[in-house]
Amino acid sequence: MYxxxxxxxxxxxxxxxxxxxxxxxxxxxxxxxxxxxxxxxxEAAARGxxxxxxxxIGILPGADRREANPFLxxxxxxxxxxxxxxxxxxxxxxxIAIAGGAGTLSEIGLAxxxxxxxxxxxxxxxxxPEGRIPGIIYVEDPREAVQTAVKLAETKHNTAxx
Amino acid sequence: MYxxxxxxxxxxxxxxxxxxxxxxxxxxxxxxxxxxxxxxxxEAAARGxxxxxxxxIGILPGADRREANPFLxxxxxxxxxxxxxxxxxxxxxxxIAIAGGAGTLSEIGLAxxxxxxxxxxxxxxxxxPEGRIPGIIYVEDPREAVQTAVKLAETKHNTAxx
Amino acid sequence: MYxxxxxxxxxxxxxxxxxxxxxxxxxxxxxxxxxxxxxxxxEAAARGxxxxxxxxIGILPGADRREANPFLxxxxxxxxxxxxxxxxxxxxxxxIAIAGGAGTLSEIGLAxxxxxxxxxxxxxxxxxPEGRIPGIIYVEDPREAVQTAVKLAETKHNTAxx
Amino acid sequence: MYxxxxxxxxxxxxxxxxxxxxxxxxxxxxxxxxxxxxxxxxEAAARGxxxxxxxxIGILPGADRREANPFLxxxxxxxxxxxxxxxxxxxxxxxIAIAGGAGTLSEIGLAxxxxxxxxxxxxxxxxxPEGRIPGIIYVEDPREAVQTAVKLAETKHNTAxx
Numbered sequence: 186m187y188x189x190x191x192x193x194x195x196x197x198x199x200x201x202x203x204x205x206x207x208x209x210x211x212x213x214x215x216x217x218x219x220x221x222x223x224x225x226x227x228e229a230a231a232r233g234x235x236x237x238x239x240x241x242i243g244i245l246p247g248a249d250r251r252e253a254n255p256f257l258x259x260x261x262x263x264x265x266x267x268x269x270x271x272x273x274x275x276x277x278x279x280x281i282a283i284a285g286g287a288g289t290l291s292e293i294g295l296a297x298x299x300x301x302x303x304x305x306x307x308x309x310x311x312x313x314p315e316g317r318i319p320g321i322i323y324v325e326d327p328r329e330a331v332q333t334a335v336k337l338a339e340t341k342h343n344t345a346x347x
Numbered sequence: 348m349y350x351x352x353x354x355x356x357x358x359x360x361x362x363x364x365x366x367x368x369x370x371x372x373x374x375x376x377x378x379x380x381x382x383x384x385x386x387x388x389x390e391a392a393a394r395g396x397x398x399x400x401x402x403x404i405g406i407l408p409g410a411d412r413r414e415a416n417p418f419l420x421x422x423x424x425x426x427x428x429x430x431x432x433x434x435x436x437x438x439x440x441x442x443i444a445i446a447g448g449a450g451t452l453s454e455i456g457l458a459x460x461x462x463x464x465x466x467x468x469x470x471x472x473x474x475x476p477e478g479r480i481p482g483i484i485y486v487e488d489p490r491e492a493v494q495t496a497v498k499l500a501e502t503k504h505n506t507a508x509x
Numbered sequence: 510m511y512x513x514x515x516x517x518x519x520x521x522x523x524x525x526x527x528x529x530x531x532x533x534x535x536x537x538x539x540x541x542x543x544x545x546x547x548x549x550x551x552e553a554a555a556r557g558x559x560x561x562x563x564x565x566i567g568i569l570p571g572a573d574r575r576e577a578n579p580f581l582x583x584x585x586x587x588x589x590x591x592x593x594x595x596x597x598x599x600x601x602x603x604x605i606a607i608a609g610g611a612g613t614l615s616e617i618g619l620a621x622x623x624x625x626x627x628x629x630x631x632x633x634x635x636x637x638p639e640g641r642i643p644g645i646i647y648v649e650d651p652r653e654a655v656q657t658a659v660k661l662a663e664t665k666h667n668t669a670x671x
Numbered sequence: 672m673y674x675x676x677x678x679x680x681x682x683x684x685x686x687x688x689x690x691x692x693x694x695x696x697x698x699x700x701x702x703x704x705x706x707x708x709x710x711x712x713x714e715a716a717a718r719g720x721x722x723x724x725x726x727x728i729g730i731l732p733g734a735d736r737r738e739a740n741p742f743l744x745x746x747x748x749x750x751x752x753x754x755x756x757x758x759x760x761x762x763x764x765x766x767i768a769i770a771g772g773a774g775t776l777s778e779i780g781l782a783x784x785x786x787x788x789x790x791x792x793x794x795x796x797x798x799x800p801e802g803r804i805p806g807i808i809y810v811e812d813p814r815e816a817v818q819t820a821v822k823l824a825e826t827k828h829n830t831a832x833x
Contacts, residue, residue: 186407209497217745242728242745248590248761248785259703259728261384262761266572266588267457272758273689275734275748287482289454295429299734320449379583404566406581408535410599410623410752421566423543423585423597426752428734434596437572461572590761591781594755611806615780619753621773644773 186218187242188334189277189301191292192226192285192308200226200284203306206232206327207281212239214335219244219277221269222253222260226283231256244273271295278338281330282308282321293321302337306330348378349404349462350466350496353454354388354447362446364435367395367469367488369443374401376497381406381439383431384415384422388400388445393418399486433457440500443492444470444483455483466492466500510540511566512658513601513625516609516632517552519651524608530651531605536563538659542651543568543601545593546577546584550607555580563569567598591607595599602662606610606632606645606655626661630654672702673728674820675759675766675787677778678712678794686712686770689792692718692813693767698725700821705730705763707755708739708746712769717742730759756780764824767816768794768807779807788823790816 190210190341207342208230211245216243217235220227231241243257248264263269267288274280279302282289289308297305297320305321317323322337324330327329350373370392373380380396382389384405393403397418405419408435410426413442419435436442436457441464444451451470458465459482467483479485484499486492516528532554535542542558544551546567555565559580567581572588587593588646591612592656598619603626606617613632619653621644629645641647646661648654674697678690694716697704706713708729719729719736721742729743734750749755753774760766760781765788768779775794782789783806791807803809808823810816 189417204805240745242747244747259726259745260762261728261730261758263589263592263758264761265430265592266433267460268427268430268433268587268589269701270453270457271433272725272747272749272751275428276736276746287456289456290480291453291460293430294449294451294453294456295432298429298453318452320372402583404585406585412600421564421583422600423566423568423596425596425754426599427596427754429750430749432586434585434589437588438574438584494792528700587756590757592751592754592757592782594777594781595757611780611783613780614804615756615777615784618775618777618780619756622703622753622777642776656765 186338187219187277188216188331188337188338189219189273189280190230191220191273191280191289192230192290193289194223194227196224196225196229196284200307201229203327204229204283204299207283207330208233208330208332209237211217211239214331216335219273221246221273222257224254226285228254228256230283244276249301264333267291274299274301277301279334281306281334284308293327294317299326302334304330304334304337311343348497348500349381350378350493350500351381351435351442352388352396352445353383353435353442353451354392354445355451356385356387356389356491358387358391358446360411362469363391365489366391366445369468370395371399372493374399376493377499379404381435383435384419386416388447390416390418392445398502406431406438429453436461436463439463441466441496443468443496444499446498455466455480457506464485464496466499468492510659511543511601511663512540512551512655512662513543513597514554514601514606515544515597515604515613516612518547518549518551518609518615520549520553520608524631527651528553528607529606531630531654532557532563533561534655536561536653538655539564540593540659541543543597544569544596546581550609552578552580554607567594568600598625601625603628603658605630605658607619608632616637617642626658628654628658628661672722672821673705673763674702674817674824675705675763675777676712676769677706677748677759677766678716678769679769679775680688680709680711682711682715682770686793687715689813690715693769693792693816694719694725695723696813696817698723700817702821703728704807705759707759708743709734710740712771714740714742730762731756741764752803753777758789760785763787765790765820767792767820770794779804790820790823792816
């Protein structure tokens with residue numbers, strides 16, 4: 186099972202702690218963590234997973250492997266910039282969005298479009314309670330995020346772009 | 348100048364009318380209309396632009412040109428599925444989002460990430476007034492949408508994925 | 510009809526003259542010229558086509574439109590590096606390879622894989638007469654190249670990657 | 672270290688045996704085997720590597736993980752058709768081409784363009800001895816292929832598309 190973690194390349198310490206716990210939980214569930222391979226939320230989640238002996242695959246936007254963070258088990262070099270977001274999403278059975286900005290929003294959209302479940306942790310929850318993006322399953326803590334993602338991953342139906 | 352129109356492959360008659368008017372305005376401003384090349388909002392906007400003698404470029408997701416709608420002046424065949432959304436966005440100086448679902452959301456995210464201005468018409472305005480996506484310039488009608496897009500296009504700074 | 514011209518980003522004056530004539534012939538046949546949008550053979554062919562009032566679409570590898578040569582009618586900004594070679598090929602009904610190096614070789618392979626006819630002018634003809642790449646239709650001059658490409662384009666069957 | 676194996680999706684038993692031995696050698700050298708994830712040469716190499724306890728990453732062209740062969744340790748789902756060839760190449764420190772047709776030729780071209788060393792085993796050796804593709808290092812057997820690839824991988828300079 187492949188669980189994605191999507192989030193910004195820079196993040197606060199608080200968000201980094203959450204991402205790290207999500208990574209740890211993914212590893213404890215024996216799932217492969219897929220991410221964009223760079224800093225911030227991606228790096229924190231990768232660090233968490235690798236600290237638990239998990240496998241982390243980073244799908245890099247640039248054409249040079251050296252942009253990878255140091256906690257990846259394997260890196261894929263796409264040279265495609267943000268178009269690689271579509272690959273991250275297609276390669277996952279479910280994704281967990283943690284905070285994040287525009288890039289994360291694009292991955293949320295791509296996942297929803299492709300039928301990949303999206304679990305949200307402090308992500309794109311707009312100011313008002315009704316300002317939630319329909320289609321994201323909002324949860325409260327890292328453990329719940331991973332449990333929800335694992336459960337959804339088991340039943341997802343990938344519709345690709347059709 | 349290249350103005351993108353992003354929106355769903357199926358739409359109501361009301362949204363189709365809006366998209367058609369947006370297409371007409373883009374042509375009247377002598378801008379090239381870029382879209383995903385398929386049905387719904389994309390087709391309505393293409394029809395509008397071509398009715399005014401404008402140029403429409405459709406960037407198709409599939410590997411077969413025959414999926415193009417009949418109002419494209421030129422079609423680009425990517426064979427890349429939703430990853431082509433990144434190309435649509437990069438090829439525009441500004442984009443106008445009309446209604447739309449998950450695919451449109453991904454394009455909004457990609458545009459914002461890349462520094463391409465996003466103008467919104469009845470798009471992703473969540474239930475509550477505070478449920479608007481920061482970064483979208485929401486407008487009320489087709490003419491205002493195109494005028495705003497043209498103005499922003501003249502000053503945009505494309506930051507690619509850096 | 511879309512005819513591609515593939516070749517290196519730098520070329521000799523002799524090869525540039527050939528590419529320019531190919532571009533002129535494509536325009537005279539009312540076909541759209543598709544190329545990679547940069548210098549060398551691409552620029553010479555684009556110059557030829559535009560001098561005859563033809564349309565040239567350049568599919569750029571980088572994320573910045575300013576890398577386009579000055580003879581494109583329209584440019585598509587992919588931000589995908591050499592992966593854009595697959596888009597060039599898919600967007601054509603036939604391609605003409607003029608001289609060229611490794612990038613051109615990749616486009617020849619992609620075209621053959623996808624069922625797009627490849628016409629060759631002084632391209633990848635290895636030292637010995639038997640050192641020709643099976644699948645390329647080798648021709649002797651620009652006019653013959655375009656006539657052959659147009660004829661093949663009318664009957665090609667795009668098999669995509671299936 | 673990442674070593675790619677490129678070759679056709681269908682192959683003779685003889686070529687399959689060679690690919691399997693190449694896969695075994697890659698695993699014995701503790702390198703990760705990267706391939707296109709499907710049948711023929713890709714599957715035979717993957718089977719060889721996994722029989723030696725090696726890691727195999729398959730970078731799939733389609734949008735559905737189920738097209739993977741059964742010997743992959745991990746699969747990346749690109750949904751990009753042959754454009755994924757560019758990702759295979761960028762993700763490797765060296766590639767070994769085994770026999771192969773048009774798709775393999777495209778990967779050879781992409782690798783050469785990107786500065787990734789290409790080692791050839793019974794690949795694109797045209798009928799005449801002078802009909803070899805300049806830039807491929809032709810070798811005679813699986814062990815020599817992997818040793819050469821490993822040596823070249825240590826010194827390669829990835830120039831991306833610049």
